[in-house]
Amino acid sequence: MREHGGNLDLAVQRFGGRARDWIDLSTGINRQPYPVGEVESHFWSALPSRTEIESLNEAARQAYATNAPVLAMGGAQAAIQLLPRLASGSRAHILAPTYNEYAAVLSAAGWDVVEVPGLDALAGADLAVVVNPNNPDGRRHDRDDLLTLLPRVGRLVIDESFADAVPELSLAAEAGRPSLLVLRSFGKFYGLAGLRLGFALGGEGDIAALSAMAGPWPVSGAAIAVGRRALLDHDWAKATATRLERDCERLDAEVKSQGWRLLGGTLLFRLYETEDAQAAQELLAGARIWSRIFEQRPGWLRLGLPGNETEWARLAAALSG
Amino acid sequence: MREHGGNLDLAVQRFGGRARDWIDLSTGINRQPYPVGEVESHFWSALPSRTEIESLNEAARQAYATNAPVLAMGGAQAAIQLLPRLASGSRAHILAPTYNEYAAVLSAAGWDVVEVPGLDALAGADLAVVVNPNNPDGRRHDRDDLLTLLPRVGRLVIDESFADAVPELSLAAEAGRPSLLVLRSFGKFYGLAGLRLGFALGGEGDIAALSAMAGPWPVSGAAIAVGRRALLDHDWAKATATRLERDCERLDAEVKSQGWRLLGGTLLFRLYETEDAQAAQELLAGARIWSRIFEQRPGWLRLGLPGNETEWARLAAALSG
Numbered sequence: 001m002r003e004h005g006g007n008l009d010l011a012v013q014r015f016g017g018r019a020r021d022w023i024d025l026s027t028g029i030n031r032q033p034y035p036v037g038e039v040e041s042h043f044w045s046a047l048p049s050r051t052e053i054e055s056l057n058e059a060a061r062q063a064y065a066t067n068a069p070v071l072a073m074g075g076a077q078a079a080i081q082l083l084p085r086l087a088s089g090s091r092a093h094i095l096a097p098t099y100n101e102y103a104a105v106l107s108a109a110g111w112d113v114v115e116v117p118g119l120d121a122l123a124g125a126d127l128a129v130v131v132n133p134n135n136p137d138g139r140r141h142d143r144d145d146l147l148t149l150l151p152r153v154g155r156l157v158i159d160e161s162f163a164d165a166v167p168e169l170s171l172a173a174e175a176g177r178p179s180l181l182v183l184r185s186f187g188k189f190y191g192l193a194g195l196r197l198g199f200a201l202g203g204e205g206d207i208a209a210l211s212a213m214a215g216p217w218p219v220s221g222a223a224i225a226v227g228r229r230a231l232l233d234h235d236w237a238k239a240t241a242t243r244l245e246r247d248c249e250r251l252d253a254e255v256k257s258q259g260w261r262l263l264g265g266t267l268l269f270r271l272y273e274t275e276d277a278q279a280a281q282e283l284l285a286g287a288r289i290w291s292r293i294f295e296q297r298p299g300w301l302r303l304g305l306p307g308n309e310t311e312w313a314r315l316a317a318a319l320s321g
Numbered sequence: 322m323r324e325h326g327g328n329l330d331l332a333v334q335r336f337g338g339r340a341r342d343w344i345d346l347s348t349g350i351n352r353q354p355y356p357v358g359e360v361e362s363h364f365w366s367a368l369p370s371r372t373e374i375e376s377l378n379e380a381a382r383q384a385y386a387t388n389a390p391v392l393a394m395g396g397a398q399a400a401i402q403l404l405p406r407l408a409s410g411s412r413a414h415i416l417a418p419t420y421n422e423y424a425a426v427l428s429a430a431g432w433d434v435v436e437v438p439g440l441d442a443l444a445g446a447d448l449a450v451v452v453n454p455n456n457p458d459g460r461r462h463d464r465d466d467l468l469t470l471l472p473r474v475g476r477l478v479i480d481e482s483f484a485d486a487v488p489e490l491s492l493a494a495e496a497g498r499p500s501l502l503v504l505r506s507f508g509k510f511y512g513l514a515g516l517r518l519g520f521a522l523g524g525e526g527d528i529a530a531l532s533a534m535a536g537p538w539p540v541s542g543a544a545i546a547v548g549r550r551a552l553l554d555h556d557w558a559k560a561t562a563t564r565l566e567r568d569c570e571r572l573d574a575e576v577k578s579q580g581w582r583l584l585g586g587t588l589l590f591r592l593y594e595t596e597d598a599q600a601a602q603e604l605l606a607g608a609r610i611w612s613r614i615f616e617q618r619p620g621w622l623r624l625g626l627p628g629n630e631t632e633w634a635r636l637a638a639a640l641s642g
């Protein structure tokens with residue numbers, strides 16, 4: 001399996017304890033999840049109906065402020081898995097460094113993948129990928145710059161997995177254009193990664209093709225019930241964005257004692273430059289706090305945000321210890 | 322969308338009412354579902370870990386009595402969606418009539434699909450598909466006959482979506498052979514179709530290839546939590562099989578008043594030959610009971626089993642009305 005955040009198996013294997021003993025800050029998943037509440041029995045027992053799936057898609061259109069065709073899928077990852085079959089051609093350019101599944105999935109399907117450092121170098125690709133804001137460094141790209149790129153590539157995929165609460169960055173409203181595909185994650189901002197829900201927003205042809213590949217029941221009943229409720233709960237989203245902003249500042253301040261330098265981030269994670277990320281990871285692991293480091297970047301440490309005061313206190317203790 | 326059971330949207334559109342007013346007998350989904358119980362918050366919030374997914378796979382191996390490599394997926398349907406990319410070649414032979422997604426998915430991917438009436442005619446195919454027991458007619462095939470076929474086809478897919486509680490039919494124990502792939506549905510027998518869970522059992526190469534295509538998180542946390550518990554609950558499975566057998570006899574007796582003739586079935590549905598299936602469907606629809614008919618077979622009516630005495634009474638009233 002490729003390097004990912006959220007791999008507590010590895011933390012347990014290397015440093016001991018049980019998975020539940022750990023505070024997992026190795027991901028960009030909100031640790032104050034949207035309350036799941038009661039899932040009506042019907043959503044467990046019956047096949048999701050067209051009407052229900054469409055009502056989930058409509059909630060996504062509202063939340064993402066778009067009229068574009070939308071397809072609910074088992075996470076943004078489910079869309080990534082299908083990219084090699086959706087796009088025609090063989091040259092993929094990926095703005096890097098970024099989420100490693102794009103290069104891996106496309107390479108495995110025989111695509112010629114080039115990781116490029118800037119937007120201009122994406123031009124000429126059959127398939128170009130930009131994660132905006134980017135994971136792990138939080139780099140942001142203006143909508144206009146991305147739209148300028150559109151005619152210069154065969155198909156442009158914008159992964160907005162971390163764009164909740166920054167609507168000014170989102171190209172969701174433009175996603176009806178035929179060569180633009182926008183991917184949204186549900187589980188990160190709403191803190192429900194186990195639900196497996198995400199959305200593809202795109203031109204009619206692309207969404208129909210993805211739908212045919214994903215099959216008649218692309219998401220679970222629980223994803224419909226909980227996802228719809230959460231996406232329409234604007235008050236929760238607003239309060240959460242405010243809380244996350246505050247917590248980002250708090251985390252940045254908290255780690256200053258270590259001399260770690262903020263390289264960037266989003267509302268859901270921060271990327272720090274350290275002298276030795278492996279040593280930093282081990283320091284935190286001693287307090288059963290799991291973090292993300294990067295084989296190719298020995299100084300980089302990515303941290304998600306603690307979810308409550310107990311977790312903040314454990315982090316503070318680890319850093320002062 | 323293709324003709325499927327479970328399409329209550331259509332029932333409501335044609336005959337009125339709200340979806341919740343209907344008794345849906347148009348599917349082969351057990352209407353006394355396995356009790357979902359409490360799903361620990363962790364399964365909603367965290368990404369499914371390798372360890373958790375493997376424990377679900379292990380529960381499936383126990384339930385299906387096999388040591389073969391197993392992959393949990395979002396329903397047997399999720400495996401069907403990937404068949405065109407798994408198998409090489411272009412000629413698919415499908416034992417028909419059967420579940421219509423095989424022909425549809427393979428045709429859409431450019432395969433040359435031939436529907437054949439008997440096992441012998443499957444020979445010579447790059448990919449051969451047998452649903453055992455078959456949907457909708459309940460036809461059963463001996464393990465030995467299927468194994469004899471194995472060297473005569475490129476790859477043999479056995480769909481055992483309705484093979485729970487008839488282990489004597491299952492080829493799960495043989496699924497480690499390289500050219501054999503066995504698909505199991507979880508949601509039908511356990512009555513939890515909305516959970517989206519199924520399994521592929523096959524040779525190491527096939528399971529690795531399917532896993533790569535399905536991605537790192539092929540099922541939800543809830544599917545892991547509930548699926549594992551259910552698959553290890555042998556008492557529930559045994560009691561359910563006994564109850565379903567009894568209910569099948571009861572349904573067959575119940576419809577005799579109409580002169581409908583049993584063509585076949587499984588523990589989860591019965592197929593009847595009627596004089597006019599559309600008229601039969603309308604008779605039942607008058608009592609908000611939804612059934613499955615088949616465009617190509619104007620006499621065929623497929624019925625699932627009522628889930629409780631209230632539902633049995635409504636069925637009896639509809640038939641006597």
